[in-house]
Amino acid sequence: xxxxxxxxxxxxxxxxxxxxxxxxxxxxxxxxxxxxxxxxxxxxxxxxxxxxxxxxxxxxxxxxxxxxxxxxxxxxxxxxxxxxxxxxxxxxxxxxxxxxxxxxxxxxxxxxxxxxxxxxxxxxxxxxxxxxxxxxxxxxxxxxxxxxxxxxxxxxxxxxxxxxxxxxxxxxxxxxxxxxxxxxxxxxxxxxxxxxxxxxxxxxxxxxxxxxxxxxxxxxxxxxxxxxxxxxxxx
Amino acid sequence: xxxxxxxxxxxxxxxxxxxxxxxxxxxxxxxxxxxxxxxxxxxxxxxxxxxxxxxxxxxxxxxxxxxxxxxxxxxxxxxxxxxxxxxxxxxxxxxxxxxxxxxxxxxxxxxxxxxxxxxxxxxxxxxxxxxxxxxxxxxxxxxxxxxxxxxxxxxxxxxxxxxxxxxxxxxxxxxxxxxxxxxxxxxxxxxxxxxxxxxxxxxxxxxxxxxxxxxxxxxxxxxxxxxxxxxxxxx
DNA sequence: TCCGAAACGAGAGCACTGCTCTCTGCCACA
DNA sequence: TGTGGCAGAGAGCAGTGCTCTCGTTTCGGA
Numbered sequence: 001x002x003x004x005x006x007x008x009x010x011x012x013x014x015x016x017x018x019x020x021x022x023x024x025x026x027x028x029x030x031x032x033x034x035x036x037x038x039x040x041x042x043x044x045x046x047x048x049x050x051x052x053x054x055x056x057x058x059x060x061x062x063x064x065x066x067x068x069x070x071x072x073x074x075x076x077x078x079x080x081x082x083x084x085x086x087x088x089x090x091x092x093x094x095x096x097x098x099x100x101x102x103x104x105x106x107x108x109x110x111x112x113x114x115x116x117x118x119x120x121x122x123x124x125x126x127x128x129x130x131x132x133x134x135x136x137x138x139x140x141x142x143x144x145x146x147x148x149x150x151x152x153x154x155x156x157x158x159x160x161x162x163x164x165x166x167x168x169x170x171x172x173x174x175x176x177x178x179x180x181x182x183x184x185x186x187x188x189x190x191x192x193x194x195x196x197x198x199x200x201x202x203x204x205x206x207x208x209x210x211x212x213x214x215x216x217x218x219x220x221x222x223x224x225x226x227x228x229x230x231x232x233x234x235x
Numbered sequence: 236x237x238x239x240x241x242x243x244x245x246x247x248x249x250x251x252x253x254x255x256x257x258x259x260x261x262x263x264x265x266x267x268x269x270x271x272x273x274x275x276x277x278x279x280x281x282x283x284x285x286x287x288x289x290x291x292x293x294x295x296x297x298x299x300x301x302x303x304x305x306x307x308x309x310x311x312x313x314x315x316x317x318x319x320x321x322x323x324x325x326x327x328x329x330x331x332x333x334x335x336x337x338x339x340x341x342x343x344x345x346x347x348x349x350x351x352x353x354x355x356x357x358x359x360x361x362x363x364x365x366x367x368x369x370x371x372x373x374x375x376x377x378x379x380x381x382x383x384x385x386x387x388x389x390x391x392x393x394x395x396x397x398x399x400x401x402x403x404x405x406x407x408x409x410x411x412x413x414x415x416x417x418x419x420x421x422x423x424x425x426x427x428x429x430x431x432x433x434x435x436x437x438x439x440x441x442x443x444x445x446x447x448x449x450x451x452x453x454x455x456x457x458x459x460x461x462x463x464x465x466x467x468x469x470x
Numbered sequence: 471t472c473c474g475a476a477a478c479g480a481g482a483g484c485a486c487t488g489c490t491c492t493c494t495g496c497c498a499c500a
Numbered sequence: 501t502g503t504g505g506c507a508g509a510g511a512g513c514a515g516t517g518c519t520c521t522c523g524t525t526t527c528g529g530a
Contacts, residue, residue, distance in 0.1 A: 011498060011506080018507095035355075036271050040488065052490080053508050061488065120270075120354030121441055132446075166450040167457050174447065191447075192431075192461060198443075199434015206356055208433075211367075212409065212426075215401040222402050226427060230465075246477075246527060276516065287519080288479050296517065 019057050021047065023067055030068065030112045040064070065116070070134050072113040077137030079106045084141055092149045093233040099141050100197055100224045107201050114205055118198055139194060143179040146190050146231070150181045155232050157183035186231070193227045254292050256282065258302055265303065265347045275299070300351070305369050307348040312372030314341045319376055327384045328468040334376050335432055335459045342436050349440055353433055374429060378414040381425050381466070385416045390467050392418035421466070428462045 008016075025043050040061050041051040058064040083102035087094040107114040117135070149155030163171065163185055171184035171191075179187060200223050203209055204216055213219045228235055260278050275296050276286040293299040318337035322329040342349040352370070384390030398406065398420055406419035406426075414422060435458050438444055439451055448454045463470055 009499075014498095015506095039486085041486080049507095050509055051488080052510080055489075056507060115355040119441075120350040164450075164453040164457060166453045170449060170454075188457060189461075192458060195434050195438050195458070196427075196431050199430050199437065202434065202437065203430050206354075208430075214405060215399075218399040218401045219405075222399060222423060223427060223430070226424075226465075230461075244527080250477090274516065275518090285480055286517080287481080290518075291478065 015057070019067075022054065022057055022064070023071065026064055026068060027071075027113070030116070031110070034112050035065065035116050038065070066131065068113070069116055070131055072110070072117045073131065073134035073137065075110070075113070076103065076106050076117070077134060077141075079103075080138055080141055089148065090152070090154075092145055092154055093228045093235040095145050096142070096193075096228055096231070096233055097224050099138070099145075100220075100227070103138065103197060104201050104204070104220055107205050111205050114201070118202055119206070140178075142190060142194055142197075143182070145233075146182045146186060147179050149233065150183070150186070154234070155186060157185045158189065158232060161185040161188075163188060189231050193231050196223070196227055250292070254302075257289065257292055257299070258306065261299055261303060262306075262348070265351070266345070269347050270300065270351050273300070301366065303348070304352055305366055307345070307352045308366065308369035308372070310345070310348070311338065311341050311352070312369060312376075314338075315373055315376055324383065325387070325389075327380055327389055328463045328470040330380050331377070331428075331463055331466070331468055332459050334373070334380075335455075335462070338373065338432060339436050339439070339455055342440050346440050349436070353437055354441070375413075377425060377429055377432075378417070380468075381417045381421060382414050384468065385418070385421070389469070390421060392420045393424065393467060396420040396423075398423060424466050428466050431458070431462055 022043065025046055026038060029038055029043055029046070038061070040054050044051040044054050054064075058067065080099050080102040083098040084095050087098050089095075107118075146155060167188060168184045171187045175182050175184065175187055179190075182190070200220065204220070209216065209219070225235070257278065260281055261273060264273055264278055264281070273296070275289050279286040279289050289299075293302070315334050315337040318333040319330050322333050324330075342353075381390060402423060403419045406422045410417050410419065410422055414425075417425070435455065439455070444451065444454070460470070
């Protein structure tokens, strides 16, 4: 305990690099064959050693998948945050569109990783505690747009909206916990926008649009426009 | 060729029953463990015979899954059609709500089957031709509401909508092929409603709402209400 | 009514999977 | 500098999808 966790002993550093390398290889396999076919043995083989060696770094296949899930959430979050940060703070519609397009672009570039985090939950269910932090980066980003809009007066509650009492109460609770100053009726619309964003991206990534919509870019733009209007932001 | 296909020879009948029994058993396993863990051997074992016997009826595990997918589409379609048919034809909002609630109810009652058809596409991708017919029953139902509304004048194109030329052209094409009389701008909204419906149900079924929304019924009602308004139907 | 063909289920076997356990060599650390 | 602990190898277990072969049963056309 004298000099206990010398943050990075050489051994720890090598180990961390190994972990990264395994994840990178697994990610490559993922991109080629999807999550359900991800084989620990194949990953090990690909790296030139035997399958049991992987278990020095990940206790199980599920643990590897969980690590990939967390990385995916973070990659998506980073991409969206970067895109949103590049837009003028006062341009709420622009910020919203930036998030939407960043999510879609990342999903199209990494469809299997997107499926990993926004597709069917694979086993009974997973989502250990470690994943919820990275998972909320997108919602925080969207929520911040509402908060800023309300703070400057650019956004206000939709006039003629009626919320069921329980819904209104839940929205108020979320507002108090995370998004100060956003009226329940507006927050509800924000939640719908969040749902719709991932619904739209999932439909595209999971081939629901095949044979229906050809110009996917234009169609997505239209959907973003509709959502922008729905939350009351001025384009 | 004299009495050639005596539609149901005894053998054919027994065979068909066997197929149904295998599917039923597989469906049971599915409900317990999800699609990725569905084991042909386990299904066979459960039915009291050896795994190779299954291959007399299904050429592969994927073929069994495809059969289950088609059944799932049909079960969902039947449920939605029945619910919608029970509503007064002139009550467009009621018909729309009936479809939405039927989809959600069926999904909650059969989450793994829902995941099978609206979750991540499992292998590289499948969706053989046989699945697209049953898959369109919901869209036809939703489209018919728009068609009827336009025919009676209860629905009209949203006034201030601007569609990109390619989107407008694609909507016009879909209208001509399937939904006569529905203006492009309204059809586009209908497509968004369709996307949003399954986006909302998927979010609920795939646990995205955990820790966010408690009263799922009220929340879904609210979403349906917003969509009803969005397509211009009077509640 | 009878016989050939077709269908059927059993069983062994192949190549693969995740995971465990044991063994050995080596090297970073105290 | 000596060594404890870590890394990787390898064998092995139980499970998977799928193939092939082999008797048996049973259907149905002549």
